[in-house]
Amino acid sequence: MWTTALVSGISLGSFYILIALGFALIFGVTRNFNLAHGELVVFAGYVSYWLWKVWAWPFVLTFPAAVLATLLICLGLQRLFARLCEPLELNSIVLSFGMAILIQNTMLFWFSGDYRLIRIPTLSQGLHLPGLYLSYGQVTLLFLSLSMIAILYILMYRTYLGKALRATIQDKEAAAQAGINVAGMGTLAFCLGAILIGLAGPLYGCTHYLYPSTGHQITLLAVTITVVAGVGRLGGIILAGWILGLAESFAVILCGASWREMVAAVLLLTLLAFKPRGILGKGEQ
Helix, strand or coil, rough: CHHHHHHHHHHHHHHHHHHHHHHHHHHHCCCCCCCCCHHHHHHHHHHHHHHHHCCCCCHHHHHHHHHHHHHHHHHHHHHHHCCCCHHHHHHHHHHHHHHHHHHHHHHHHHCCCEEEEEHHHHHHHHHCHHHEEEHHHHHHHHHHHHHHHHHHHHHHHHHHHHHHHHHHHCHHHHHCCCCCCCHHHHHHHHHHHHHHHHHHHHHHHCCECCCHHHHHHHHHHHHHHHHHHHCCHHHHHHHHHHHHHHHHHHHHHHCCHHHHHHHHHHHHHHHHHCCCCCCCCCCCC
């Protein structure tokens, strides 16, 4: 039981990391606070569901389509953000809030208000190991999430583009003086964020019911993990995501499913109170 909870928590936490990374990357590089992040994840899930259910596409092939659809929206959103003036964070909140409402109503018009779920029979089956049961859905979720985390880590810490992105996150003006194309880094951040959102959407549609108004819950999750981790801290996001996933998983066993979100919220608030500069931050008083 405990082993299953541990693996489930890591799997869930890895998915949370995938969701939060797109938000954190865009905000860190551009300082655009995208409140439409969750709606984009749900939209990507709907694209996957529609192609799988209506057009009978293999589920795997819906991922590129979801990424492409999300990428087009994110690039359009970036153009709107680029027109904003200071205070950038506040104005981006207002703009993205309007975009979130627009995307919600668009999904409600196209897909109606019925709950949708991508039911893949194979993913509900699993592996029976001594003291452990793993569904193929959990394995798929864990594999894809960890793969994207690893790829992003290599990109951020082993390539010139990654160094340029991290420099832009730390100090945009200093990065520009060093010859880094800050505007180009912003476009790259939106593209990478769109890819992460497009991959998270179909996975979300397999594990949660899709509904047009559920995006705000995803946005809140991404914001919480980003704040607890500290802006621009990839390691912090990974750690915060796993802590949240494990807290929810063990809370279900110890306290019941109704306490899952409460236990996770208290834990994250405690971390934020004692580590205000991020879970891996230094120098707190």
